[in-house]
Amino acid sequence: MDRLGVVGVSWKNAELESLVPFTVEKEERGAFLQRVAHELGLGELWYLATCNRVEVAFVGAAGVPLTRYRKQLFEALTGRPPEPGEAERTLKAWVGEGAAEHLFLVAAGLESAKLGETEIIGQFREATELAQQQQLLGRRLRPVTQEALRVAARIRQQAPVHHRAGSLADHAVGWAREHLEHAPGPVALIGVSEMTERCGQLLARHGVDLFVVNRTESRAQELAQRVSAQTMSLKAFQTNPPAVSTVITAVGGQDILKAKHLRRLREASSEPPLLIDFGVPCNVDTELAREYGLSWRGMVDLIEEANAATDQMSHQVADARVIVDDALIRLRRRMTDLSVAPLIASVQHKYRETVLDGVARLLQKELSGLDQGQEKAVRRWGETLARRLAHLPSEGLREVAFQVGLEGVDAFLARSDAELSEAWRESDREKLQLPRLEELR
Numbered sequence: 257m258d259r260l261g262v263v264g265v266s267w268k269n270a271e272l273e274s275l276v277p278f279t280v281e282k283e284e285r286g287a288f289l290q291r292v293a294h295e296l297g298l299g300e301l302w303y304l305a306t307c308n309r310v311e312v313a314f315v316g317a318a319g320v321p322l323t324r325y326r327k328q329l330f331e332a333l334t335g336r337p338p339e340p341g342e343a344e345r346t347l348k349a350w351v352g353e354g355a356a357e358h359l360f361l362v363a364a365g366l367e368s369a370k371l372g373e374t375e376i377i378g379q380f381r382e383a384t385e386l387a388q389q390q391q392l393l394g395r396r397l398r399p400v401t402q403e404a405l406r407v408a409a410r411i412r413q414q415a416p417v418h419h420r421a422g423s424l425a426d427h428a429v430g431w432a433r434e435h436l437e438h439a440p441g442p443v444a445l446i447g448v449s450e451m452t453e454r455c456g457q458l459l460a461r462h463g464v465d466l467f468v469v470n471r472t473e474s475r476a477q478e479l480a481q482r483v484s485a486q487t488m489s490l491k492a493f494q495t496n497p498p499a500v501s502t503v504i505t506a507v508g509g510q511d512i513l514k515a516k517h518l519r520r521l522r523e524a525s526s527e528p529p530l531l532i533d534f535g536v537p538c539n540v541d542t543e544l545a546r547e548y549g550l551s552w553r554g555m556v557d558l559i560e561e562a563n564a565a566t567d568q569m570s571h572q573v574a575d576a577r578v579i580v581d582d583a584l585i586r587l588r589r590r591m592t593d594l595s596v597a598p599l600i601a602s603v604q605h606k607y608r609e610t611v612l613d614g615v616a617r618l619l620q621k622e623l624s625g626l627d628q629g630q631e632k633a634v635r636r637w638g639e640t641l642a643r644r645l646a647h648l649p650s651e652g653l654r655e656v657a658f659q660v661g662l663e664g665v666d667a668f669l670a671r672s673d674a675e676l677s678e679a680w681r682e683s684d685r686e687k688l689q690l691p692r693l694e695e696l697r
Contacts, residue, residue: 257352257353257356257396257588257591258351258352259315259316259317259318259322259396260313260314260315260351260352260355260356260396260397260400261313261314261315261316261322261325261349261350261351261355262311262312262313262314262349262350262355262358262359263311263312263325263326263329263347263348263349263350264309264310264311264312264347264348264358265278265309265310265346265347265348266308266309266310266311266348266367267308267309268367269346269348270346274346275305275308275309275310277333277334277335278305278310278333278334279305279310280303280305280333285303285305285386286386286389286390288303288332289301289302289303289386289387289390289392290390290392291332292329292332293390293392295328295332296314296325296328296329296332297317298314298315298316298317298392299315299392299394300314300315300387300392300393300394300396300397300398301313301314301315301387301390301392301397302314302383302384302387302392302393302397302401303383303386303387304362304379304380304383306375306376306379308368309362309367309368310333311358311359311362312329312333313355313359313397313400313401314329314397315394315396315397322349322351323349323351326343326344326347326349327343329347330342330343330346330347353584353588355400356400356403356404356584356587357580357584359400359401359404360403360404360407360408360580360583360584361580362376362380362404363376363377363380363404363405363407363408364376364377364404364407364408364411364412364417364576364579364580365377365408365411365417366411366417366573366576366577366580371417371573372416372417372572374412376408377405377408377409377412380401380404380405380408381405384401384402384405387401395594396591399587399590399591400587403583403586403587403590406583407579407580407583410579410583411576411579411580414575414579415572415575415576415578415579416572417572417573417576423454424451424534424555424558424559425450425451425454425455425458426454426458427558427561428451428455428504428532428534428553428558429455429458429459431502431530431532431553432455432459432464432501432502432504432530432532433459433462433464435501435502435530435551436464436501436502438527439501439525439527439528439529439530440501441465441499441500441501441502441525441527441529442464442465442466442467442486442498442499442500442501443455443459443464443465443466443467443500443501443502443503443504444466444467444469444488444493444497444498444500444502444503444504445466445467445468445469445479445485445504445506446469446470446490446493446503446504446505446506446507446512446539447469447470447505447506447507447508447534447539448468448470448475448476448478448479449506449507449534451504451506451534452468452479452504452506452534453479453482453483455504456468456479456482456483456485457482457483459483460483460484460485465485465486466480466483466484466485466486467485467486467487467488467493467498467500468480468483468485468486468487468488469487469488469489469490469493470487470489470490471489471490471491471507473487473488473489476488476489490512494512494513494517494520495520496520497517497520497521497524498524499524499525499526500521500524500525500529501525501527501529501530502529502530502531502532503521503529503530503531503532504532504534505531505532505533505534505535505539505540506534506535506539507535507539508535510535510537510538510539511538511539511540511541512535512539512540513531513539513540514541514544515541515544515547515548518540518544518545518548518550519548521548521550522548522549522550528548528549528550528551529550530550530551530552530553531545531550531551531552531553532553532554532558533552533553533554533555534554534555534558535554535555538554538555540552542554588658589658592654592657592658593654595657595662596653596654596657596662596665599653599665599676599680600650600653600654602676602679602680603646603649603650603653603676604642604643604646604650606676607642607643607645607646608639608642608643608646610642611638611639611641611642611645612635612638612639612642614638615634615635615637615638618634619631619634652668653665653668656668665680666680666681
């Protein structure tokens with residue numbers, strides 16, 4: 257697995273516009289894979305592009321450092337050689353088990369801008385099918401992509417991660433939209449600030465009618481143009497408020513809506529408006545709001561909601577990570593078994609030859625008087641004995657490779673069987689440099 261590599265760029269380390277040079281059009285991706293595989297001498301290659309990431313997985317040639325491919329893939333994707341240090345700054349790289357883990361997280365939506373999104377599973381599957389069609393998935397990369405898709409499906413079924421917006425403005429908009437379901441009407445944004453602008457943008461996307469209210473109406477007009485809203489001065493809103501579903505306040509003054517203003521606000525609307533107060537100190541007297549039958553939520557409520565959402569998401573991600581880590585161990589076991597399979601076959605062959613040679617000598621000497629049926633029975637017994645004798649060292653070698661790595665197998669053979677050790681050292685096998693179990697996250 258040490259020859260498995262991934263390089264990529266995503267929303268996490270670049271502006272979305274920066275992904276464009278690395279994005280290959282869908283209809284051109286098959287030809288792209290073939291060309292790059294040929295130019296770079298890669299027998300296994302996989303490419304994924306979405307609206308917020310580009311990932312390239314590959315299996316490098318034996319003896320070639322995987323980091324060397326980063327510059328080559330940069331040029332293959334963009335059509336130009338990178339400036340000094342540009343490839344390293346732009347393309348993140350993962351190697352070996354880290355590369356497999358990254359692909360698991362990508363397929364499961366745990367690396368997406370919208371945590372837990374499910375669209376990525378289909379996109380990941382399409383990328384895998386395309387690489388398969390191009391005959392660029394082999395014994396190293398195929399099991400990784402297959403396991404990644406299984407991990408994504410398992411997380412979706414057993415430990416789904418639901419994205420919950422993290423900003424205070426997002427939570428305020430969530431409350432406003434819930435209130436709109438039973439009390440339809442416009443939403444008034446009082447004050448021009450980052451909070452009211454973010455709320456206005458989100459509500460406008462859902463087609464909610466908006467009022468922007470401010471002491472200086474010219475500033476209200478600037479924000480209103482950005483969120484397609486009507487404007488009012490604060491004085492006009494206090495004196496003659498329109499019927500609204502929700503009022504979101506974020507200004508620097510205390511009690512901007514006094515008793516008479518709240519009474520007028522309640523009288524103008526058929527349903528009691530919801531007041532969401534970003535003010536510190538509060539823009540609305542909470543006791544007065546309740547006196548006039550208005551629901552009020554302030555910064556303490558917003559922070560508690562955000563913390564609860566963060567805690568919930570942390571638990572969800574932790575459950576999903578358990579599935580990822582279990583899959584990494586399974587993949588590690590599978591790849592280890594593939595690596596030592598030739599050695600296990602050699603061990604079993606050696607035990608079989610040793611036992612059958614002994615049986616043949618017995619049949620020629622001490623057991624020479626047996627008839628043909630008895631000879632067959634003795635040979636069958638020898639075959640069974642050889643399998644039983646080979647079972648323990650075979651399983652032991654698998655476990656040493658899994659727990660310690662192939663260096664442990666090398667050490668075991670060097671002390672126990674010089675002939676097998678020499679054949680093992682000279683064999684063309686994939687060296688897996690895997691961490692011990694306790695190093696797995």
